[in-house]
Amino acid sequence: MKQDIEIATADGSAKAGLFAPASGRATSSGVILYMDAFGPRPALYGMAERLADAGYHVLVPDLFYRAGDYGPFDTSAFGNETTRAQIMALIHGTSQAMTASDTGAFIEVLTRAGATGRIGTVGYCLGGGRALTAAATYPDRIAAAASFHGGNLASDAPDSPHHKAGSINGRVYVGVAGVDGSFPPAQSARLAEALRTAEIDHIIENYIGMAHGWTIPDHGVYDATGAARHWKRLLEFFEETLG
Structure with a gap:
């Protein structure tokens, strides 16, 4: 069940959806789901419900809260010059x-809700990099970080997530779209080298034939078979790591 909450941060108040684990399956673990570029919406909440059904306390925060009201955007927004710019x-x-x-x-917030144990992160699109950066920033709590069709995970930017690989103290899973301009093969190789050098338990898996955004049900490139494979990998990853 989703609970609408507001989270006090250093910069203001972020809206979020908090999901309680399924009755009888509750664990002491939590998951932060980092949104894609289109923001929190029913498609992401449905994905959070699925994680909650697996026994996790799940949080879906609005990362763009500093901008005030925006959108809502649908997944065709990049095809419109105005909404793309926004x-x-x-x-x-x-x-x-x-x-x-x-x-x-x-x-x-997750801890107060009952997630007193290990935390997992999963991010989609822009959220993929945030999931990895979070694991590097809070290594004592975040034991598992997953990214699906995450962009710029190993770019030339000073804050590129791969620079922080040595600070991660958990496992990493990266699911890559078959062809994705935001995460080309050169970046994949750079990320793999950073994680291996840092001796991080990791998997980088290529989903050949899948397009950027394939996991999210309201996306125009959603692929049911590819999404099912993503769920299998993600749930197994969290079960193995978070318990």
Whole structure:
């Protein structure tokens, strides 16, 4: 069941959806689901419900809260010049450092809700990098970090997540779209090298034939078979790592 909450952060108040674990399956573990570029919406909440059904306390925060009211956007928004510009402004206005700072408050909310044990993160699109950065920022709590069709995970930017690989103290799973301009093969190789050098238990898996966004039900490139494979991998990853 979803509970609408507001989370006090260093920069204001972030709206979020908090999901309680299924009765009889509750664990002491929690999951933060980092949104894609289109923001919190029913499709992401449905994915959070599925994680809650597996026994986890789940939080879906609005990462763009500093911008005030925006959207809502549907997944065709990048095809419109106006809405594309609005989304890009939100992305560029919400840094990795901002989300890393906010994640401390997110973890506190999950802890108060009953997730007193290990925390997992999973991010989609822009959220993929945030999930990895969170694991590096809070290594004592975050034991598992997953990214699906995450962009710029090993770019030339100073805050690229791969630079923080040595600070991660958990496992990492990265599911890569078959062809994705935001995470080309050169970045995949760079991320793999960073994780291996840091001796991080990790998997980078290519989903050949899948397009960026294939996991999310309301996305135009959603692929049911590929999404089912993503769920199998994610749930097994969290079960093995979070318990």
